[in-house]
Amino acid sequence: MYDQAAKLRASVKRNALARTIAVASGKGGVGKSNVALNFSLALGKLGKSVLLIDLDLGMGNIEILLGISAKRSFVDMIQNRLRMEEIVETGPDDLDFIAAGAAMDEFFRMDGAGFAHFQQEFERAQQRYDFVILDMGAGLTEESAGFILAADESIIVTTTEPTSMMDAYALIKHIKSMNADLPMNLLVNRAMDRQEGQDTADRMKEVVQTFLHAEILLLGILPEDKQIPKSVKMQEPFINQKDSKAGAIMNQLASDYLKPAEGMTAKGRTSFIGKLKEIWMKGGTPNGKNTRFGR
Numbered sequence: 001m002y003d004q005a006a007k008l009r010a011s012v013k014r015n016a017l018a019r020t021i022a023v024a025s026g027k028g029g030v031g032k033s034n035v036a037l038n039f040s041l042a043l044g045k046l047g048k049s050v051l052l053i054d055l056d057l058g059m060g061n062i063e064i065l066l067g068i069s070a071k072r073s074f075v076d077m078i079q080n081r082l083r084m085e086e087i088v089e090t091g092p093d094d095l096d097f098i099a100a101g102a103a104m105d106e107f108f109r110m111d112g113a114g115f116a117h118f119q120q121e122f123e124r125a126q127q128r129y130d131f132v133i134l135d136m137g138a139g140l141t142e143e144s145a146g147f148i149l150a151a152d153e154s155i156i157v158t159t160t161e162p163t164s165m166m167d168a169y170a171l172i173k174h175i176k177s178m179n180a181d182l183p184m185n186l187l188v189n190r191a192m193d194r195q196e197g198q199d200t201a202d203r204m205k206e207v208v209q210t211f212l213h214a215e216i217l218l219l220g221i222l223p224e225d226k227q228i229p230k231s232v233k234m235q236e237p238f239i240n241q242k243d244s245k246a247g248a249i250m251n252q253l254a255s256d257y258l259k260p261a262e263g264m265t266a267k268g269r270t271s272f273i274g275k276l277k278e279i280w281m282k283g284g285t286p287n288g289k290n291t292r293f294g295r
Helices: 003-010 032-045 063-065 073-079 112-125 142-151 161-178 194-212 227-234 245-261 274-282
Strands: 019-025 050-054 095-098 131-135 153-158 186-190 217-223
Touching: 003 063, 003 153, 019 032, 019 161, 032 050, 032 131, 032 153, 032 245, 050 063, 063 095, 063 142, 073 112, 073 186, 142 161, 142 274, 153 161, 161 186, 161 194, 186 194, 194 217, 194 274
Parallel strands: 019 131, 019 153, 050 095, 050 131, 153 186, 186 217
Antiparallel strands: none
């Protein structure tokens, strides 16, 4: 029915499960979804197969950033028990993505049968991609915390603004309080120059180390780039804009990221679904409350 179906059927089962990365932010408006999208594309340009899943239910904008109207969504998959190949869309550079859907909270309130279906389909995806990128909603709910904790690692996006940094720290604090060992990466977005971005990263790392006794790694610094607003208006990823400084840096950032990650396999680590089931069994099931941690 779809080109994606042929792609999934033709794919060879991998020896290692896809690495799952949750992209999150303490507040909205920091460019989180744009980072998730362009990071996914950058990994794809380096030969990695990537599935980008928009989990910002009801508020997702991956479709908008790409200028593609998805026929079906993540919510449709759960509600109608659809197969993965029925909801995966293909964007630029053959990037596979799943739209969030218009409903606000159906996925997080799904019953046992719905979760069993999600488990089956996600496990299929993990066998067919190198990376699964989860674009989480801004802020933090008890539900989204479960997904971040179940991921292999997370990318926390902040800008250099004090309010953004405060909200990012609050999110990091909450996640680290539940799993101090979860690998977390920091991406500083919209820095006026490299020094401002580095100063922001240094302050964040120092605060996390001092008060949480934890470590957060700097994934990279993206500059303020006039090409990005233009790319959003044109609904084209900034990584494909020739004059985009942020695009060039994103390509290098993804290349640097892969260097230590190349040797990572599924050996010795629990799958995303396995960890999510464990979290929910311990009482991490949703209560429908949207809690924003920050100032």
